[in-house]
Amino acid sequence: VNVFLRPNLARCLWVTPFVSLIFMSLTLFIRHWVGMTPIFDSEQMLTVGYIAGVFGFLIGIGAFDTWFPWMMGAPTRPEDHSQHGAYSWRDYFRFNTDHKVIGVQYVTTTFIAFFVGGMFAEIFRAELAHPGQDFITTQQYNGFMSQHGTLMIFTFLVPVFAGIGNFVIPLMLGAPDMAFPRLNALSFWLLPLALMIFLSSFLVESFEAGWTGYPPFSTTGPMGETLFEIGIQIAGASSIATAVNFLVTIITMRAPGMTMFRMPLLVWANLATSALVVAATPFIAGAQFLTMFDRVIGTQFFVPSLGGDVLAYQHVFWFYSHPAVYIMILPGFGIISEVISVMARKPIFGYRAIAFSSAGIAVLGFSVWAHHMFASGMEDWLRVPMMISTMLIAIPTGIKIFSWLGTIWDGVLRMTTAMLFATGFIFTFVIGGVTGIWLASVPFDYHVHDTYFVVAHFHYVLFGGSVMTVFAGVYYWYPKVFGRMIDERLGKLHFWSTFIFSNLTFFPMHWLGLEGMPRRVADYDPTFEGWNTFISISAFCLGAGMLFFVYNMIHSARHGAIAGDNPWGALTLEWQVSSPPPIFNFEVPPRVVGGPYRYGEPGAQHAIFPEETVPVHEPAHV
Amino acid sequence: VRLVILGIVGTVAGLLLGIGIVAADVLPPQASEQAVNTDRVYEIMVIVTMGIFGLVTAVLVAALVLYRERRGETRVAPPVHGHHGLEIVWTAIPAVIVIALTGISWKALNDNESGKADLAITVWGQQFDWTYDYPRENLQQVHQLVVPVHAKIDFDVQSKDVIHGWWVPAWRVQINATPGQTNKLRVTPTEIGDFKVVCTFICGSGHPVMGTGVKGSIPQEIKVVSAADYAKFLADQKTKAAAVASSPNAAAVATFTSAGCGGCHTWTPAKSNGAVGPPLDGLSSHPDAENFIRQSIEDPGAQIAAGFPNAMPKDFKSKLSPDQIDTLVKALAGGSQ
Numbered sequence: 001v002n003v004f005l006r007p008n009l010a011r012c013l014w015v016t017p018f019v020s021l022i023f024m025s026l027t028l029f030i031r032h033w034v035g036m037t038p039i040f041d042s043e044q045m046l047t048v049g050y051i052a053g054v055f056g057f058l059i060g061i062g063a064f065d066t067w068f069p070w071m072m073g074a075p076t077r078p079e080d081h082s083q084h085g086a087y088s089w090r091d092y093f094r095f096n097t098d099h100k101v102i103g104v105q106y107v108t109t110t111f112i113a114f115f116v117g118g119m120f121a122e123i124f125r126a127e128l129a130h131p132g133q134d135f136i137t138t139q140q141y142n143g144f145m146s147q148h149g150t151l152m153i154f155t156f157l158v159p160v161f162a163g164i165g166n167f168v169i170p171l172m173l174g175a176p177d178m179a180f181p182r183l184n185a186l187s188f189w190l191l192p193l194a195l196m197i198f199l200s201s202f203l204v205e206s207f208e209a210g211w212t213g214y215p216p217f218s219t220t221g222p223m224g225e226t227l228f229e230i231g232i233q234i235a236g237a238s239s240i241a242t243a244v245n246f247l248v249t250i251i252t253m254r255a256p257g258m259t260m261f262r263m264p265l266l267v268w269a270n271l272a273t274s275a276l277v278v279a280a281t282p283f284i285a286g287a288q289f290l291t292m293f294d295r296v297i298g299t300q301f302f303v304p305s306l307g308g309d310v311l312a313y314q315h316v317f318w319f320y321s322h323p324a325v326y327i328m329i330l331p332g333f334g335i336i337s338e339v340i341s342v343m344a345r346k347p348i349f350g351y352r353a354i355a356f357s358s359a360g361i362a363v364l365g366f367s368v369w370a371h372h373m374f375a376s377g378m379e380d381w382l383r384v385p386m387m388i389s390t391m392l393i394a395i396p397t398g399i400k401i402f403s404w405l406g407t408i409w410d411g412v413l414r415m416t417t418a419m420l421f422a423t424g425f426i427f428t429f430v431i432g433g434v435t436g437i438w439l440a441s442v443p444f445d446y447h448v449h450d451t452y453f454v455v456a457h458f459h460y461v462l463f464g465g466s467v468m469t470v471f472a473g474v475y476y477w478y479p480k481v482f483g484r485m486i487d488e489r490l491g492k493l494h495f496w497s498t499f500i501f502s503n504l505t506f507f508p509m510h511w512l513g514l515e516g517m518p519r520r521v522a523d524y525d526p527t528f529e530g531w532n533t534f535i536s537i538s539a540f541c542l543g544a545g546m547l548f549f550v551y552n553m554i555h556s557a558r559h560g561a562i563a564g565d566n567p568w569g570a571l572t573l574e575w576q577v578s579s580p581p582p583i584f585n586f587e588v589p590p591r592v593v594g595g596p597y598r599y600g601e602p603g604a605q606h607a608i609f610p611e612e613t614v615p616v617h618e619p620a621h622v
Numbered sequence: 623v624r625l626v627i628l629g630i631v632g633t634v635a636g637l638l639l640g641i642g643i644v645a646a647d648v649l650p651p652q653a654s655e656q657a658v659n660t661d662r663v664y665e666i667m668v669i670v671t672m673g674i675f676g677l678v679t680a681v682l683v684a685a686l687v688l689y690r691e692r693r694g695e696t697r698v699a700p701p702v703h704g705h706h707g708l709e710i711v712w713t714a715i716p717a718v719i720v721i722a723l724t725g726i727s728w729k730a731l732n733d734n735e736s737g738k739a740d741l742a743i744t745v746w747g748q749q750f751d752w753t754y755d756y757p758r759e760n761l762q763q764v765h766q767l768v769v770p771v772h773a774k775i776d777f778d779v780q781s782k783d784v785i786h787g788w789w790v791p792a793w794r795v796q797i798n799a800t801p802g803q804t805n806k807l808r809v810t811p812t813e814i815g816d817f818k819v820v821c822t823f824i825c826g827s828g829h830p831v832m833g834t835g836v837k838g839s840i841p842q843e844i845k846v847v848s849a850a851d852y853a854k855f856l857a858d859q860k861t862k863a864a865a866v867a868s869s870p871n872a873a874a875v876a877t878f879t880s881a882g883c884g885g886c887h888t889w890t891p892a893k894s895n896g897a898v899g900p901p902l903d904g905l906s907s908h909p910d911a912e913n914f915i916r917q918s919i920e921d922p923g924a925q926i927a928a929g930f931p932n933a934m935p936k937d938f939k940s941k942l943s944p945d946q947i948d949t950l951v952k953a954l955a956g957g958s959q
Contacts, residue, residue, distance in 0.1 A: 138827040347702065353713075377804075405678065405681050426682055
C-alpha cells in the first residue's frame, strides 16, 4: 500500500489539514446558512480547525484503525499484536501499542518540551539580566514566560512521569503490557499535538496570561490564548487516559503473589497519582472550556459587567492545579524510594508509612487549593482552614524525607549518578518544603504572594524537586531501556553542574521577593539589578550543563558498556528480565514471594520464575 | 547515640542559620503595624524551620560521608525495615511545630485586621495605572496616594479592567484588584515617608511600569504624612479639582483620567506625566489631527509612534462612549483650547 495510505506520519500530513478544512468549511457554511455576519470569525475558525485537526492527526497516525472497523462490526482478532513492539527505529514514529516503546516516546517528547521550555527561560533571563528593555518587548516577554510555564508543567513534568511509569510499571508488576495498550498509544500521541498547539500560538500571537490563564486577561488577550485553552484540553485528555490505564493495570494485572504491600513504592506513588489525575484533571478541562467559550462563542462566565464571576475561575483552576503539584512530585517520590533503597543496599525504612503518606497527600491535596488565592479577595473565612490544611500536608511529606534518611543511614551507599540526584533532591526539596510552610502562613503570604519569593519556592519544589527525581529515574532505568550503561563521569558532571547552578539560580530569588520584586515582569527597579544579573548568568550555566546530559544519553545508547540484566543488583521485577526486556516482557510469568526491598538479607528474593530460573532473552530494540 | 548527637548539632546549626537569616534583615523598612506582626511570624518561622533544615542536612551529609561504599568493601547493610518509635516521633514533632506555626499566623492575621477603621480609601487598578478615591472627602481619581500616619485605613481595592495586585512592600500587605468585586485591605501606617507601590499580577504589556522605580513608570510613591500635612493635602486636592472642573477641557480631562490614559501618556491639561506611550501635548500640529487621534484611540495598533511599544489596550472603542471619544479627540486636537 502507498506510504500516504498506511497509518503513519506521512498519512497525517494530508489527513490532518483535510479534516480541518472540512470542518472549517462546514462552520462557514452554517454561519452563512443561519445568516451570521461576518461569515468568517477568526477565533471560531481557529478553534474548529485545531480541534478537527487533532482528530485528523489521530486518524492519520492510525489511532482508530482497529476501533473503527470494530465499531462497524468488521471481524477483529482478539489477540492482535500487529502494532506491538519496536523492531527498527521507525517503529518509534508509529502508533505503537508496546508500553516500552510508548515509554521511550513519552520521555523523549517530554524532554524536547523541557529543552524548548528551558530555552524560553534563557531568552527572558537574558532580557532580565539588565533593567530596561534590551532584546525583547514586554509582550514578547509575556509570551516566552507563559510558554515556559505551560510547556514545563503540561508537556514536561506531568507527562514525563507517565512516560517513566509506562516503561517501568508493567515490568514491575510482572505484566506483559498496560491494561489498554491502544488507549495507551492514543494517550501518547495526544502529547506532541498539545506541544505543537502551544508552540503554534507564536504564529498568531502567543498567549500572555501565564500558565494560569486567569480571566479577564486571558479572555480579552491575544488569539494565542485560545490555542492555550485547546492545548490544555488535549494534554489533559492524554493525562486522564493514561491515569485510567495505570489504575486498571495496577489493580488488575499484578503477578501472582504481588499483594498491595509487596508492590514497589513507585507503583504505590503512581496509584495515588493516577487517582489524583482522574479526579482533578476534569476541573482544569472545565475551567479552560469556560474561558474558551467566553472567547469563542460569546458566553459571559467571566465578564463581571454581565454578571460573570472572575474569582470562580481561580477556584476551579486551582482545584486541579494544586493537586497537579502532587501529580508532578508523587511519582518522583516513588523514583527516589526505588533508587535510594537499591543504591544504599538496605530495605526502605518504613515502607507502609511511605505508601500511606502518598495516599494521605493525595487526599489532603484536595483541601489546600485556595492557599494560592489568599490575596485574591476570596471569602475571608476560607483563609484559615486552607492555612491549616496546607500546614498539615507538610507532615506526610516530612515522613517521606525522614524515611529516606533512615534508609541511607547505616547503608552501603553506592554513589552512582542516580544516587547523587536522589540525595541532591532531598537537600533542595527540603528548602522548597520549608518555604512552602512559610507561604502557608496567611500574613506572610500577604507580603510575598506573586513575588519572586514564590518563583523561588516553586522552582525549588519543581526543579530542585521534580526535575531532580526525573534525572534520577532516567539515569537509574537507562541501562534497562537501552541495555547499555551511561557514562558515570559525564553523569556526575551533569549532576554537579545542575545541583550547583540550580541553587545559584533559584536561591537569590528568595531575597528579591522579600525585598519587593514582583513576578512576571519584563522590567524591574534598577536597585534589583545585582541579583538579577547573577541569576541570569547562573541560569545560562545551568542550561549549558544540560549538554552533558544530552551528549551522554545519545552517546551511551551506542557506545556504553553492555549493562546486563541487573547492573544495580536490584530485586524488583524489571531487573529480572533482559536489558532491553523481551518483546512481551516475561516469557515465564513471575511469582512474587516477598517484599521488593529485601536488601541485606542474604538470598532474599522478591519474585521467582516457577518453571525456568532465567527468562528467555530476546531484545526488543535494535 | 551518634545519630542523636548529630541531630542535636545539626538542629542547633540550623537554628543559628535561621537567626543569621533574620539578622541579615533583607525585608524592606517596617512601616506599618501589620509589618511588625507579620515580621514577627516570619522570624519565628525562619528560625524554627531552619532548625529542621539543619537536622536533615546534617544527617544527610553525615550519612553520605560515613556510609559511602569504599573500594573493595564487603560490608552488608543491616536489613532494618523500620522503627515504630522513631516513625511516631518524626510524625508527631513536625505536627506540633506546624500546628504552633498555624496558631501564631492565625493570631497575627487577627491582630492585623482587628478594630474599626478610621478612614476608607478606594484603590482603582487599571491598565496601567493606580488611582485613589477619597469617598468621605468626595475626591476622585487622585494620582498619588497620601495617607495620615497612625490611622487605621481600610483600602477598598477594585479594578476597571483585568486583575491587578496592589502591594506596598514596606507595609507587608497586598491584595488583588479583581474586576466585579471589592477586596478589603487593612493598613495602619506607622512611619512617615515615601513608599513603593508595586503591581504583582500580570495585567498586560504595561505590567512592570505599574511598579514604582521601574523605567517608564509614573512616580506614584505612596506618601505617609502627619495629620496636619494630610489636612493640607486634602485642601490642595479640592482646590485642584475645582480648577479642573471649571476649565474648558474639564469633560475631556475627566474621561482622560478615568480611562487611565495618564498612566502612559503625558498631557498637560490633565497634569499627567506617563512615559510608556508618546506625549500628547503637541498633537494640534498634526496635519490630520482629529482623524489621527480617533484612529489611535479606536485602533491603537494601526500607527505606532517610533520608539514606543504597541502596548495600548485595544478595547477603548467599546469601553468609551462615542461622546466621550469625540470630546477627547476635540480636546487633544486643540479644538477647545
